[in-house]
Amino acid sequence: xxxxxxxxxxxxxxxxxxxxxxxxxxxxxxxxxxxxxxxxxxxxxxxxxxxxxxxxxxxxxxxxxxxxxxxxxxxxxxxxxxxxxxxxxxxxxxxxxxxxxxxxxxxxxxxxxxxxxxxxxxxxxxxxxxxxxxxxxxxxxxxxxxxxxxxxxxxxxxxxxxxxxxxxxxxxxxxxxxxxxxxxxxxxxxxxxxxxxxxxxxxxxxxxxxxxxxxxxxxxxxxxxxxxxxxxxxxxxxxxxxxxxxxxxxxxxxxxxxxxxxxxxxxxxxxxxxxxxxxxxxxxxxxxxxxxxxxxxxxxxxxxxx
Ligand SMILES: NC(=O)c1ccc[n+]([C@@H]2O[C@H](COP(=O)([O-])OP(=O)(O)OC[C@H]3O[C@@H](n4cnc5c(N)ncnc54)[C@H](OP(=O)(O)O)[C@@H]3O)[C@@H](O)[C@H]2O)c1
Numbered sequence: 001x002x003x004x005x006x007x008x009x010x011x012x013x014x015x016x017x018x019x020x021x022x023x024x025x026x027x028x029x030x031x032x033x034x035x036x037x038x039x040x041x042x043x044x045x046x047x048x049x050x051x052x053x054x055x056x057x058x059x060x061x062x063x064x065x066x067x068x069x070x071x072x073x074x075x076x077x078x079x080x081x082x083x084x085x086x087x088x089x090x091x092x093x094x095x096x097x098x099x100x101x102x103x104x105x106x107x108x109x110x111x112x113x114x115x116x117x118x119x120x121x122x123x124x125x126x127x128x129x130x131x132x133x134x135x136x137x138x139x140x141x142x143x144x145x146x147x148x149x150x151x152x153x154x155x156x157x158x159x160x161x162x163x164x165x166x167x168x169x170x171x172x173x174x175x176x177x178x179x180x181x182x183x184x185x186x187x188x189x190x191x192x193x194x195x196x197x198x199x200x201x202x203x204x205x206x207x208x209x210x211x212x213x214x215x216x217x218x219x220x221x222x223x224x225x226x227x228x229x230x231x232x233x234x235x236x237x238x239x240x241x242x243x244x245x246x247x248x249x250x251x252x253x254x255x256x257x258x259x260x261x262x263x264x265x266x267x268x269x270x271x272x273x274x275x276x277x278x279x280x281x282x283x284x285x286x287x288x289x290x291x292x293x294x295x296x297x298x299x300x301x302x303x304x305x306x
């Protein structure tokens with residue numbers, strides 16, 4: 001007989017309640033890779049992208065992260081095609097606030113009327129009446145934060161957004177934002193080799209705010225056979241699984257969203273939820289990332305993909 005851990009392994013990652021009332025399995029899926037080169041246009045294999053999304057839900061993933069700017073709109077429309085009508089327990093988190101003049105080009109625009117338009121487009125592309133988690137993709141430095149978040153608060157009052165999140169922020173920005181509106185999540189670059197946002201993670205943990213680490217596998221560097229985690233790999237734990245298992249163990253508020261365009265990689269990644277690290281493995285993996293001289297040996301990807 002198949003056990004739940006075998007058929008819906010994502011459930012083994014545990015549950016986090018976004019905003020205290022919206023439970024998701026902690027190990028999710030990031031839907032940026034199901035677009036073309038430079039996060040622009042259609043993916044190479046749109047049928048495989050649909051299979052990836054459907055398989056993710058079969059495997060127990062209940063948290064899918066996307067953005068209007070992935071494609072733009074390509075990722076949201078594939079999610080709708082693959083998963084609509086959505087299962088009751090599936091939460092689609094999207095973002096707005098980054099414009100896309102072309103491949104690999106991302107520019108923040110936080111003018112209230114633009115954010116409202118993008119929210120309306122996301123509702124249409126995802127086939128939803130309300131976005132469960134709407135994240136401000138970047139704070140626009142040219143627009144007062146109160147105007148950007150004020151508009152999202154208004155949209156929440158209108159019933160079009162359930163919860164509001166931020167992306168790529170400092171502790172000071174999060175504190176400032178929380179004076180304007182309730183913030184249930186932050187999403188920053190974070191993985192075991194890049195821990196600049198450790199202070200934000202501590203703040204999130206102390207305040208029951210979800211921390212969604214983007215680039216959880218350093219855009220594949222940590223998953224790569226022959227890569228830096230190879231020496232830690234076990235017969236039953238591949239490098240990508242170690243990177244994800246480390247995040248799951250590191251903090252209960254971490255909600256990793258590994259991205260992939262392939263069903264085989266998805267299955268490997270989601271199985272990470274069932275892997276337990278020994279204390280010695282956890283300590284050794286933490287050591288890999290912590291001291292600067294070792295961490296600097298990683299060639300981290302250029303962060304042109306926001
Ligand atoms: N808020 C922000 O500003 C921001 C910025 C960037 C990303 N994000 C979010 O974070 C999510 C994750 O980021 P990401 O997808 O760019 O990076 P990632 O999850 O760190 O890594 C994805 C890369 O790793 C490869 N990969 C995945 N599983 C693998 C495996 N088992 N073995 C070998 N290679 C593997 C993928 O290639 P294959 O397709 O070949 O598997 C892809 O190139 C995105 O989908 C997006 O939702 C947010």
